[in-house]
Amino acid sequence: MITVPSGRVTVSHRGARRSWSVDVAPYELAASPVTQAQYAEITGQRPSTAHGDRLPVEGVSWFDALRFCNTLSRLEGLAPAYRIDADDVEWGTSADGYRLPTEAEWEHACRAGTIDARYGPLDDIAWYRGNSDERVHEVGGKQPNAWGLHDMLGNVWEWCWDMHDVEVKGIYRVLRGGGWFDEHWSCRASVRRRSHPTFRIDDVGFRIARSPSP
Incomplete structure (x- = not known):
């Protein structure tokens, strides 16, 4: 886990032609997406379509990601962040x-x-359609950003907590980062994609975060 400093970011929803600024408090974020080996160790499951311990886990739903977070928290003696009751989720x-x-x-x-769309030349930092041979790759194989975070762009899209657009798409959740099958224009810091939280897709994974203890 890498400590991310506080800051302010402007999120843009191009489809709705609106943007909003958010103040971000310090938190911790995993240096790479959760791997298949990590997911199997915690859940006993290997849901991915491609196979390899250091490949990012994919084919996991938003709910799968939340359950992974809760299970890992309990194993480490931490308070689970989510209360999950069927399709109803509360974040504590x-x-x-x-x-x-x-x-x-x-x-x-x-x-x-930075304020740039990418934290470096795309071929140096990301697996995308132009260089991936149309397949997923092991985490950490490209250069990290200035804070030591690998694969923020490319390789697999990553689930985020937020709803994409409450008014228009209901419970659809946000995906970020672009993936191995995407063209270069999808691998930018501001690009948003949506998916139903129950869907399992072969270019969608996740990475974990953690708030500092009070």
Whole structure:
């Protein structure tokens, strides 16, 4: 886990033609997406379509990611961040357990103090359609950003906590970062995608965050 400093980020929803600024408090974020080996160790499951311990886990739903966070928290003696009752989820923001980042936290971490769309030349930092051979790759194989975070762009899209658009798309949740099958224009810090929280897709994974203890 890497400590991410506080800051302010502007999130843009191009489809709705609106943007908003968010103040982000310090938090911790995993240096890489959760791998298949990590997911199997905690859950006993290997849901991915491609296979390899250091490949990012994919084919996991938003709910799967939340359950992983809660299980890992309990194993480490931390307070689970989520109360899950069927399709109803509450985030206990004061909990010290693992969780998904908000999309503002994700974008703030991706930019790592810059205002550019990418934190380096795309071929150096990301697996995308132009260089991935149309397959997922092991985490950490490309250069990290200035804060030591790998694969923030490319390889797999990452689930975030937030709803994409409450008024228009209901419970659809935000994905960030672009993936191995995406063109270069999808691998930018500001790009948002949505998916139903129950869907399992072969280019969607997640990384974990954690709020500092009170």
